[in-house]
Amino acid sequence: MPAMQEVLQLVGRLNYVWTNTESLFIYLIAHLMGTSKEAAIVVFLTLNTTRARLDLIERLAKLPSTNADDRSKVLGFAKRLGREARLRNKYNHCIYSFDAAGSVASTQLMRIADINDDLRYGKTEALDDAEMARIEETIHAIGAVNKDIWSFLHLHHIQA
Template sequence: MHDQISHSPDFDELDRIAPNKAGRRNLLFALIGNINYSWSNNESTFIYILQHLMQTDELTATLVFGTLNTTRARLELIERLADAKLKDVALKKKLRRILRIFNESTRLRNEFSHATFKQNQQGEITHTHSMRIQRKNGQIQLGEIKAVDDARITQMGNAIEKLVKLNREIWAFLPELQQAMTHAPETKEGQRSPHLQPS
């Protein structure tokens, strides 16, 4: 077994040259912050989707939303409720599209929120290194290393634009969902569910 000790960066040198690289770094930090801001604003709107699918009040939906402490669990509940209770096929397609776009943005958001950032000797952030453990060719290793280049910066900007558009799409979708659920046919009193037959 070989013990490998990582060499500490020259922090004094990085501090000296950092001001000259502030523009590019600040752009990157602003993009990461904007992705998280836009992503969080979209995630919070799922409380209202949950409220309408459950046909309940905002407080109850918020309690359910908060009790499920992962985004994946919240979206899975929404998907299952939509399959069980939303009869409008067109609205189901709209909801699936919303969830798909949101999931795509979640991957990018997680990529930058759970990574270490590599710098060169000039203090420029050059790469992200994912902290997600993965298995490749039978070996356990840390996640992918990706360059923070102009193409990556453009990708981040495009993702923010998608999240902004998605937020508007969700707010336009909510009244349609509310109307569909309000006018959904109810089970008549005394009528048994087809899945609950007497033994």
């Protein structure tokens, strides 16, 4: 079982790489809307959830005025980040249970599942070495999207 410090550092890295990558949406918004960085910052900060920001860049990319190559690339970024968002959300919205030795025993999700006439919440899952490796893979996948967005911005001479 991973130690508390190891889990917190890994989740911290996950949050950092996600936030750093999501901030690049500002430049994608500016490019897709044909507006200034300042206006894009206002739009970005007004949308206070990742899902809303992803929806916006996807919708802007789908506009007929968007170049087909840009559309394809931006939709690809959004799709890749959408896949990684599930694990990121899981570890941002759970409670961690530690044993007496300070090792993580499990996570408990803070989500309600409404299933027919039943209500379920607090799903508990083990946080073992395999899951830690999965978090590490997600960090690398988000980092790869980050690099690809930077390449896209550079190609379009967008200063970030």
